Amino acid sequence: MAYAYLFKYIIIGDTGVGKSCLLLQFTDKRFQPVHDLTIGVEFGARMITIDGKQIKLQIWDTAGQEAFRSITRSYYRGAAGALLVYDITRRETFNHLTTWLEDARQHSNSNMVIMLIGNKSDLESRREVKKEEGEAFAREHGLVFMETSAKTAANVEEAFINTAKEIYEKIQEGVFDINNEANGIKIGPQHSTAGAGGAGGAGAGGAPPGGCC
Amino acid sequence: MFRSRSWFGGGWGRPKNPHSLERLKYLHNILCKNTTVSESNRGILVESLRCIAEILIWGDQNDSSVFDFFLEKNMLSYFLRIMRQKCGGSSYVCVQLLQTLNILFENIRNETSLYYLLSNNHVNSIIVHKFDVSDEEVMAYYISFLKTLSLKLNNHTIHFFYNEHTKDFPLYTEAIKFFNHPETMVRIAVRTLTLNVYRVQDASMLRFIRDRTAAPYFSNLVWFIGKHILELNACVRNDADHQSQQKLDDLVAEHLDHLHYINDILCLNIPDLNDVLTEHLLHKLLIPLYIYSLTSESNKRPVTSSPYNRDHLQSIEVITRNLEAILTGKTTDTPSRINYPLQRIESDDETKPSVSCVVSLFLLSQVFLIITHGPIVHALAWIILQADLSVFEDGVSKILDMYVSNAKSSVKLEFSKPQLSLEKALENTSCPDRDYTTPEYSGAKAFGYDTDQSSCDLDPELVSTSLPSTSHISESSSIAHDSTEDLVTQIQQVKADSSMTLSKANMPDSPLPDSGIESSSSKVSERNNITDEEKQKLLGKKPGTNTERAAIVEKVLEKETKNIETRPFLKTIFDSLDCSENDYKALFALCLLYALINNKGVNPELLDTLLYSELDDGAKPNTLSSKVNASEDETGSTTSQERSSNDGNDKSESFNALLISKLMAIAVLSCKPASKVRLVTCELSVRLLRTCMQGSKGAVSSRHISSVDNLRTRSAALARNFYKCDDIFLDMFEDEYCEMSKRPINVEWLCMDAAILLPPTRTPMSGIAFEKRLPSGEMERARRAIRTFFLIRELYLKLTGKPETQLPLANPAPFVQVADILDLNDSDLISCDIIQKDGTWQHRFLAVDNIQVILVEPDKQRLGWGVAKLVGSLQDLEIQGDKDDPRCLHLTIHKPRVGASAALPRTMLLRAKFKFDDHIRSMAAKQRLTKGRTKSRQKKMQQIGRLLEVSGVAAPAPAARHRPLFARPALSSVRKHSGIDGDDMERRIRRPSGHVLKDGIVVYRERTTSRESSISRTSSAHTSREGSPRARSEDIPLEDIRRNPGIAAAVPSTSSIGRVQQTIPSTSQHPNLKSTSSEETSFISKEPRPKRKGIVETI
């Protein structure tokens, strides 16, 4: 349970681009390619290691709240990282990126790391948005870019972890004010509370709890 | 594939297929065998719970028997049993349980399955389970679970969560206990949930929300907003040095979040809820804290003499108190309504919390920018604009009566801690004899603001965050409800009645403000030094001379200045507009006025206070011109007969003239070299000036126009101070224009910026944008002057309705465009290789026009003609020699500024090394380009000079025109077909067929049909050649080089290097260098190109 840092992420993008699936794929790897199952969640947490440090990622999906302006704006502010997702098989989801980005830039703190994700890369045959277009958009707006598939898990780990790495670097550079929890970063408890929670594993959201039976 | 396969080992007879009914049965078996959670079976339980979620979702989509089995075995009860165990309650297991539930509820598509899941109340039991919310992870999963459920709410599912009979709504009541949780994400989830609940619009449920929870929830909400604000205030007060900007940012953002949240609730338009919320906001926060703070500072200042400040010592404080009394009303049992306020005045003195005037203006601006709910903003606007001394002193009883009879005001006007913590209050939701819409606030301890105590600390009494939940949503307590059901209904009945009247009173056009206006203004006008009749006279007279006119304005101003003393809040705002020391407060006062005027919820008539001009009212008859003389010096006492004609206009006192004079003062100050007015303040006051001068009628009087014209002259004079033939001035000028057009002020964004809350600073190192601080250094002072000039010029043009014709600085049209075909016969061309950074290179010819540098490629179809490959602006050209190779120049070429794009920042087209045939050509090119650049810049500087009325630049230079175009057959130039769209094509065709560039370059647009082009080809070639007198209006020949023998001598003549083989420059061929204009620098490249008659000059 003890972590050096906790980073809060949000996932944004049009409906149906696969936000919830990406979230679950990352935190739980449940999205099985063999069975055509659609499972997603709107919250998840998982522990990762960067630079030998335990870092907990908390990911909050923002879906379904777009109707309320107050909600979106506060979500942005509370996050250290954002995954901006579009669906490579639906061009309109790509076209809406500018609006999402404007919103994010306007409401988030200026240090928030934004990662652009073109999801559903497994559906190559139905592709409507070229990879180069995603790259160009990312370059133009200073984002990191990656194509992922929540279905095959391709690049999903990388997307979340690279974002974390960038946040981590920013912390090292002293850009992020880590003492301000409103930025979406929390410093872990100084002493690892050994007894707390008993199992010491990463909980359901984390890596699979070690050993049983 | 399934990652966790290994966990179950082999032998337990586990079905192979992870997605099957058998597998679920197997998992059920595991649950049955492990009813007691222990260290040893925890792992397997967690994994089983994970699998169950997956199988259920699979079943939901593929096999209904799976779900049937789950329901049949009542498997949710296992979940409950597990989490209720001590060990099972460990975060490890709980988190998995919650996640399984999350997955379940989020992914189930089959409605029937969902209903079954919800039907047996297990979910409610899970909701009220006392999870260990001190565990961060449990808390996060728990609140996500609640939020997920709230997203499933609709008119059907609501009944699974809200029990109409027992008046139980655990999903909502449990969630709102965390409304002030320290974790942002948790707070956001709670807000989301509440909004999701409200929007279901189930009447019974909403009634429950209003009667049982609204008062405690909203009073706590409002209380915490207030605490935040006090913290913000402390932060501003203690931070003159901009040390805690980050914290301030957060506090400001937090306040905005709150306002947006409240606005989101109000926008759902649920009357019952809005009434309660409005009441709490107004009475517990906006009036007692925000509005009250508007007075507290002027209170400390010595009050200026005014007939209405007889007892000014008590004035402002008393006013607020009385206002409070008026708006408060009181509980119905209080015997004497009118005495009530007096008692209140005595009671709590020093304890009243308040914030600084700056903070209060800032916060009120935000309120008016965000909230549009009529009853709130209208009431606030009314208080700010109309609340009037006379009302406080004499008119109380009348207003009070009216207000009290309408309002159910159960809430005392005071920023005080809710007496009941939300937790406690909610606990009591199950006791129907208590009524939370009328809590006994009267005895509430006033909140004493203690500087030492960090007010952001959560008040343990009030918030439940870390406390285990104490609400008892159990069967036993709900039984208790039933016995008193009747009483509840009765109470609700009463309430429904009273709330109906309240909602009427809250309408934007409620009787309250209007009657207030009437009673107050009639009183004021009677006391006025200038009587209505006299005003009438003043207005009626035809202004014969300027001085007479000025005298009238003077009088009206004088009157308004006196009258404003009776409007304590408006006076504070007006006083804040004074920028003689600095514009710290003024900026916020401007924001507030702007926000107030532009708020849709404010009744437009109320705005007459600011926008209605008594002076320029066209409706006034000018019948009284004869009385002009009489009124001159007896302003104080005139009484006259023409009363009747005037009565109709006496609806409200206007302060339009006073406001305009204050705004003008800011603008005038902005035009002073050492002014302390920031650009943002200037821009905003200019914006407001426009609104106020246009007034409620939209017509601008000539008086205003002439004063703004005057202002424009001042601003031009200010900018003129910096007008130098300094290279940078032109760039600054154009850059500022483009900045201004790109980013007109956005007040909403401005008010999100916490940085402006700190005293104005000068240094750019503060990280504050240029507009929001004072200029630092000469450069920035110049920029500020230029920008001020633009702002005021724009105001002038807008008021007069004139179009802008001189900005952005225009370039003489027409232009050469890329792909144009140019007749380059007999033109100065310099051959060069363009070497890009990446090593690629192209061969081009360099030509120079008045304002452009053009790179051409020979036209393969016609000798002597070339195709423009790149066209850049001479003005922005950057030229640099190469240290190592004298044949080379480094050029940075930007896009020409044409038409609309002239207001955009310049874009770079090319940055590359240009290699010429030899150092002489290189030098020639450099000279030519440098001169061209200088000339094109000089032209623009002349334009600026005319704009700024710099003496000596007054006359528009006719020379800017090109030499007359000689007649050419219209079709002569048509060339290649290119895919130009229709519009563009037409435009091009209509243009004159060609124009002459410097040095005889003739431009022909591409035509679009090949037929045309074939015609043209035959006819054009010679006409253009023969008919062209050399057009050399602004040429920059190479005389300079020649004239300067020093340079010439210094340059070694290494002529025929490399590709330059065919032409060897020879001086001898120049008979009359100066008189003829036939010199060319047409260096010829390797390409076989017939040498033209051109004389290549040597240096």
Ligand SMILES: Nc1nc2c(ncn2[C@@H]2O[C@H](COP(=O)(O)OP(=O)(O)OP(=O)(O)O)[C@@H](O)[C@H]2O)c(=O)[nH]1
């Ligand atoms: N082929 C394929 N399908 C995917 C992938 N990711 C998601 N999907 C499918 O896309 C659909 C939408 O996925 P969700 O995760 O619910 O989308 P969302 O962005 O959360 O949508 P909202 O919650 O409505 O905003 C589901 O049917 C998924 O099965 C992917 O990588 N590949």
Ligand SMILES: [Mg+2]
């Ligand atoms: Mg989703």
